[in-house]
Amino acid sequence: MxxxxxxxxxxxxxxxxxxxxxxxxxxxxxxxxxxxxxxxxxxxxxxxxxxxxxxxxxxxxxxxxxxxxxxxxxxxxxxxxxxxxxxxxxxxxxxxxxxxxxxxxxxxxxxxxxxxxxxxxxxxxxxxxxxxxxxxxxxxxxxxxxxxxxxxxxxxxxxxxxxxxxxKVIRTPSTPGESFGDDPLRMLRAARFAAQLRFAVHPDVHLAMTEMAADLDRITAERIRDEFTKLLCGADPITGLRLLVDTGLADRFLPELTGLKLEIDEHAQHKDVYEHTLTVVENAVSYEEDGCDFILRMAALLHDAGKPATKAVGSDGRVSFHHHEVVGARLTKARMKAMRYPKEVTAKVTALVALHLRFYGYGRGEWTDSAVRRYVADAGDLLPRLHKLTRSDCTTRNRRKAAQLAADYDALEDRIARIAAEEDLARVRPDLDGNAIMELLGVPPGPVVGRAWKHLKEQRLEHGPLDRDAAEAELLRWARAEGLIP
Missing domain, CATH: 3.30.460.10 (Beta Polymerase, domain 2)
Structure with missing residues (x-):
């Protein structure tokens, strides 16, 4: 010290x-x-x-x-x-x-x-x-x-x-090498305590974590997952995350985090994705209302995980990351599966990563009410988290641009609220249920009912609620086009 x-x-x-x-x-x-x-x-x-x-x-x-x-x-x-x-x-x-x-x-x-x-x-x-x-x-x-x-x-x-x-320093009773050699999980616990308590690790501890990072491979995925979850839910997750990257521990179980440190050169400049990600996590924490929301924090951490694999430099020197949300969702699902997170948690984080770019383009005035309905329907019960993730993702230092993005999202939320007041957006479903479809078409339960239900749901998303007569007319029109009825 x-x-x-x-x-x-x-x-x-x-x-x-x-x-x-x-x-x-x-x-x-x-x-x-x-x-x-x-x-x-x-x-x-x-x-x-x-x-x-x-x-x-x-x-x-x-x-x-x-x-x-x-x-x-x-x-x-x-x-x-x-x-x-x-x-x-x-x-x-x-x-x-x-x-x-x-x-x-x-x-x-x-x-x-x-x-x-x-x-x-x-x-x-x-x-x-x-x-x-x-x-x-x-x-x-x-x-x-x-x-x-x-x-x-x-x-x-x-x-x-x-x-x-x-x-406010983290030190080991015996030498760090002896302590971590006995139990490599202690290296991850050091980062976790740094995040939970806002403490710094002693230089000797930091050095041992760096030199012995590979020993973490001796630890089961479940134990690593539990320590990492506590770290990410700490009062200061950014300190813990930086420790994981700086010591090489992240490379052993979450290489996507280190991978965000993309090279930035004078000919192909772009935002520092790693620093941007840490800021998004910090922003997400500020939007929490009642303790740690692990799903939101994990989505913030991995929302740009697909950028390294999709980075491209155009002839004008501009950098693009086309479809990085799709690639990122795939990487997120694979990584969380490897870390043994429950399927339900993995599915929610993956969905948020896949949806986090959907909002961009709204400000150009291209969204119809149908697009808003689909946005809400695709997000489902993740919509409140998607709102927070999208707002957290705005890290530009350009005040005018930041203000415009915030105003655009305010407008989208207001529009969602207006449409929701007119329709049951929280439970978008066809205007006819399965029983009504079977009765009207005279068919038993089976694939035909599922196809008809899906078609009516698409109509509901596209045009909003239909009254009973209009819904039945649309179902019969579809059935005739499918050759199901004369």
Whole structure:
């Protein structure tokens, strides 16, 4: 840590006292932790609030999930909490963890660990430790290697986690190489904490992440996905994303992000797609109304993923990316599938990427009411997100152009609202349902009904609602043209 980034000693002492008092106060008003501590002490064992719980308490954001460590083995822990806990679960028993619930709090109690890794996968070989210091040393970062003993509230910080928390820096208890060699996922966790807490990684940590990025290949796609999702949903995802690209970690599981760094030369200038993308993500975050909208953020991140593959330079030196939304949607679907995202989430993000350019051209006055209906119908329940993504995509520094784009989209939203007031745009469907089609044409359920339904829906999109007589006349006209009726 440089002198410039380190807090003055007096400031550090003052902050330490204030934060220690905050932890003690939080524990004082939360009797569950002290009750549990007394039960372990009476049984001849230690109990410590530890890890993220201590970190979050110091930051004033302790939630309802509390992490503890103890010298008691799982069987002993079960005996101690039986009859006290309202519910108990043993899903983590293989790793020495017993879960319990009491007074609305979820408690995870883990036996001291001194685990080692096989250097091939992330799976640890669990070896129970014998001391708190040994347990804290094996944790990922110093800010997660602090403990508060119960019930006496003694604070333990052997690796300077409190100083690092004050300086907002992410550092490892052991050397970064040793820590990441044991568990490569910790490199991604460093970027995730940087995004969640708005912290900087220590230069030694940054160097190790860069040199050991390829070790991330040892980690399963599901675990990488979960860490990346938390990163993207952090308070400052841009910091985390830059770390992934700068260290080469993104190349291991999300190469499309690094690929946005297209070469820009004096003969074929275009907007910096990488920087533009980060700005779009930042804009999208500003449009959120109630916590992280992962689907919107992921669509913002990948909306231009198809540009590298579609870049072309014309004879006039102008750069184009024709149909990059189509290519981008295909790449997005493949990448999210590889990262094991659920099909429903993948489908929504892919659809937003495919639709994000649809609005451009509206300002030229070419859109009919039919085009507006199709825009709404194609977006479906993604329309609110599409509005936000399209507005986020406007990153031009030309104030006049930015104002015009904003005005055009205001006009489109007003037009959608006007048409919606006249028609049920949220549920665009044919004016005759399947039963009416079968009755009028005298056909059983089957492909003919589906074709007829599709035709009537096209008419509905093109012309708006038809009354019953007009809808029936149109169906009969279509059926005759298809040779289905004389």
């Amino acid at each position: 440089s002198e410039a980034s380190a807090p003055h000693a007096a400031d550090r002492r003052e902050l330490t006292a204030a934060q220690r008092n905050a932890v003690a106060e939080l524990l004082r008003v939360s009797p569950v932790a002290d009750e549990l501590g007394r039960r372990f002490v009476r049984a001849g064992h230690e109990l410590h609030l530890v890890g993220g719980s201590v970190r979050d308490a110091l930051l004033g954001r302790l939630g309802d999930d509390l992490d503890f460590c103890t010298d008691a083995h799982p069987d002993e822990t079960l005996r101690i909490i039986k009859g006290w806990a309202e519910s108990i679960w043993e899903t983590g028993r293989e790793f020495g963890t017993i879960g319990a619930q009491r007074d609305g709090l979820r408690l995870e109690i883990t036996t001291f660990r001194a685990e080692s890794y096989d250097q091939v996968s992330r799976n640890p070989v669990v070896v129970y430790g014998t001391s708190l210091d040994e347990d804290l040393k094996r944790r990922d970062f110093t800010i997660n290697a602090m403990a508060v003993s119960l019930p006496d509230h003694r604070f333990t910080d052997p690796h300077g986690g409190l100083d690092d928390l004050s300086a």
